[in-house]
Each structure stands twice: as C-alpha cells, then as structure tokens.
Amino acid sequence: MKKVYVVGAGPAGLMAAISAKTHYPNFEVTILERNDVIGKKLRLTGGGRCNVTCNIPIEEFIEYTPKNPKFIYSTLQNFNAKHIMDFFKQAGCPLKQEDHNRMFPKSNKSIDIVNTLMKKLQELKIKVEYGVLVHEVKNDVKTLLTSKGEFKYDYLIIATGGKTYPHTGSDGTGYDLAKQLGHTITPLIPAEVPLVSNDPVIQSKTLQGLSFKDVSLTVGKKRLIHDLIFTHFGISGPVALRASYYVQEL
Ligand SMILES: Cc1cc2nc3c(=O)[nH]c(=O)nc-3n(C[C@H](O)[C@H](O)[C@H](O)COP(=O)(O)OP(=O)(O)OC[C@H]3O[C@@H](n4cnc5c(N)ncnc54)[C@H](O)[C@@H]3O)c2cc1C
Incomplete structure (x- = not known):
C-alpha cells in the first residue's frame, strides 16, 4: 500500500x-x-x-x-x-x-x-x-x-x-x-496584519475602541473599502489588515 x-x-x-x-x-x-x-x-x-x-x-x-x-x-x-x-x-x-x-x-x-x-x-x-x-x-x-x-x-x-x-x-x-526539497524561498513579509502608528492622535489613545463600517482607505494608488477599528497602537479591522500589504510597498 x-x-x-x-x-x-x-x-x-x-x-x-x-x-x-x-x-x-x-x-x-x-x-x-x-x-x-x-x-x-x-x-x-x-x-x-x-x-x-x-x-x-x-x-x-x-x-x-x-x-x-x-x-x-x-x-x-x-x-x-x-x-x-x-x-x-x-x-x-x-x-x-x-x-x-x-x-x-x-x-x-x-x-x-x-x-x-x-x-x-x-x-x-x-x-x-x-x-x-x-x-x-x-x-x-x-x-x-x-x-x-x-x-x-x-x-x-x-x-x-x-x-x-x-x-x-x-x-x-x-x-x-x-x-x-530544492525549493527557493522568497523573502518573507508580513501579510494581513494591523498597522502601527506614531501619530500623536493614535498615541493619545483618544480614538481607541472606535470602529467604523465601510471605511475607504487609500494607500498609494490602492483604494480599499471595509471596516476599521482604532486600537491603542494604530488601526486594525479588515480594511487595515488588507492595506498592510500595500503599506510595505510605499
Ligand atoms: C489571529 C488570526 C486570525 C485569523 N483569522 C482568519 C480567518 O478568520 N479566516 C481565514 O481564512 N484565515 C484567518 N487567519 C489565517 C489562517 O489562520 C491561516 O491562513 C491558516 O491557519 C493557514 O493554514 P495552514 O494549514 O497553511 O497553516 P497552519 O494553520 O499554521 O498549520 C500548520 C501546521 O503545521 C504544523 N507544523 C509546522 N511545522 C511543523 C514541523 N516541522 N513538523 C510538524 N508539524 C509542523 C503546525 O504545528 C501547524 O499545526 C487568521 C490567522 C490568525 C493568526
């Protein structure tokens, strides 16, 4: 067998x-x-x-x-x-x-x-x-x-x-x-991850916990629409996760 x-x-x-x-x-x-x-x-x-x-x-x-x-x-x-x-x-x-x-x-x-x-x-x-x-x-x-x-x-x-x-x-x-097994491994990069920000508004945590539906987020030439949440370190939620790939290309 x-x-x-x-x-x-x-x-x-x-x-x-x-x-x-x-x-x-x-x-x-x-x-x-x-x-x-x-x-x-x-x-x-x-x-x-x-x-x-x-x-x-x-x-x-x-x-x-x-x-x-x-x-x-x-x-x-x-x-x-x-x-x-x-x-x-x-x-x-x-x-x-x-x-x-x-x-x-x-x-x-x-x-x-x-x-x-x-x-x-x-x-x-x-x-x-x-x-x-x-x-x-x-x-x-x-x-x-x-x-x-x-x-x-x-x-x-x-x-x-x-x-x-x-x-x-x-x-x-x-x-x-x-x-x-002979495969080549391409450089590894994060995908679908939340975004961290040093912006004073984020750092002050005043927006922490606020979430929004169908937010339009533009990174370079890419425009994405989905839900977003402000966290204590930056932004998360589906639109931020999806945007993370494009942020690395900036
Ligand atoms: C917090 C979080 C939330 C997510 N939510 C979603 C979601 O809602 N929907 C979605 O589609 N995706 C989601 N994902 C992504 C999803 O979990 C992964 O894409 C998926 O688990 C990948 O499956 P996989 O089988 O390739 O690998 P894994 O799930 O990582 O499984 C690999 C397995 O291989 C075993 N293994 C590794 N190396 C060895 C070794 N050398 N010997 C023996 N065993 C080994 C590991 O123990 C593990 O059990 C999420 C990921 C995270 C972290």
Whole structure:
C-alpha cells in the first residue's frame, strides 16, 4: 500500500489529507503534527468564529490577491468557495453569510470547523501522529527524520503554514523542509496584519475602541473599502489588515 505523509495539521494539511484519501482510497494517509491537537491556529481564527471563506466569484478573489494573482487561478477553478461551502454543509456544519459575503459556521464557533474536519479524518481512516516535529527530508531515500524517528513515504505533502503566531506550531521550520526539497524561498513579509502608528492622535489613545463600517482607505494608488477599528497602537479591522500589504510597498 502506497504511503502518503502530510506534515502539518492546519487547514491546508487537513484538507490535503482528506483530498488525498478521497481520490486514492487505497493509499494509507497519515498526518504528522508537532502539537497534541489539530488546527491550533484555526481555533483562533475570525475572533474564535472562523471566517471560513467568502461567497464571491473567483474573479473577485483574484482581484483581492495583491501578488501574482494568476498563480491561484487554476487552484480556484478546481476548488473554490462553493466547494468549501458544500463540503462543510455535507459534513454537517453549515455556514452562514454575513457582511461583505463573509462565511462563518452557523454556530459562530471555530471549534465546530475543527471538529468537523476531525470527524472527516476518522470517517476516512486518516491517522494523525501527534507530537512529531519533522526536521529533515531525505527525498533521495524518501524518508522524514523527526523527533519520533524516521518515516518512509511514497508521497509527501508539506503544509507547515507560515511563521506568524509561532506558539500555534507554525514557526517557519517548514521553510527549511521546502529548501531541502530544492525549493527557493522568497523573502518573507508580513501579510494581513494591523498597522502601527506614531501619530500623536493614535498615541493619545483618544480614538481607541472606535470602529467604523465601510471605511475607504487609500494607500498609494490602492483604494480599499471595509471596516476599521482604532486600537491603542494604530488601526486594525479588515480594511487595515488588507492595506498592510500595500503599506510595505510605499
Ligand atoms: C489571529 C488570526 C486570525 C485569523 N483569522 C482568519 C480567518 O478568520 N479566516 C481565514 O481564512 N484565515 C484567518 N487567519 C489565517 C489562517 O489562520 C491561516 O491562513 C491558516 O491557519 C493557514 O493554514 P495552514 O494549514 O497553511 O497553516 P497552519 O494553520 O499554521 O498549520 C500548520 C501546521 O503545521 C504544523 N507544523 C509546522 N511545522 C511543523 C514541523 N516541522 N513538523 C510538524 N508539524 C509542523 C503546525 O504545528 C501547524 O499545526 C487568521 C490567522 C490568525 C493568526
């Protein structure tokens, strides 16, 4: 029996494992995760509610992708927002639509997304090995070196996430694994982050906590419209997060 190993039990690794087993039911699919739970970062998303996807056409997703948007076109042709919504509905976790076409679980709980994915793993008999930190890939002998010994694979999927919120497990070690496989890693930059300001008005904290709907924010030539909140350090909310990519280009 062919062995597929997936490194990382975040949303990417979980969906990749589910997809691999669904398309190749005769393969043995195993997820290696350094934490003792699946989806540690996923639990924190959307303020604990998980903004699962946006009910918008592919063209709009592409419009919102600041860098190399064509890259995701074929991926979204194969699996897009509609597929995600159908997937969770069929798995017994229906979603609901909110402002700006954002989709959340009807229960408003990200843990229900995690539990639905866990149920799917169990149904498909996908194993999860917990507490396994993968630190080296020897692709010539198709072997992973880990904190719990060696694992031999036929196929390997690396889904180790980025490097924000390292306490959730994704601390960037996955980039080394990708390098060992011959990939080039581009310089890493923050994405979807709040903006910090030294402006005296911000520093005085008089605006802290004020939030506004559908604010128009212009960064260079880019104009974005979404909700904004003033914080003790600067601005946050969807429009500030989205603007953060363009701020770095100034
Ligand atoms: C506060 C916050 C709120 C967010 N809200 C949303 C939202 O509402 N909607 C949305 O779409 N996105 C949201 N995001 C972004 C979203 O969480 C990430 O895009 C998503 O988690 C990425 O999934 P992933 O599977 O690629 O990586 P991760 O979720 O980071 O998972 C990677 C997994 O790999 C494991 N791992 C890493 N290295 C190794 C290794 N060497 N060996 C073994 N295991 C390893 C990690 O422990 C982790 O479990 C939010 C992010 C944050 C921080």
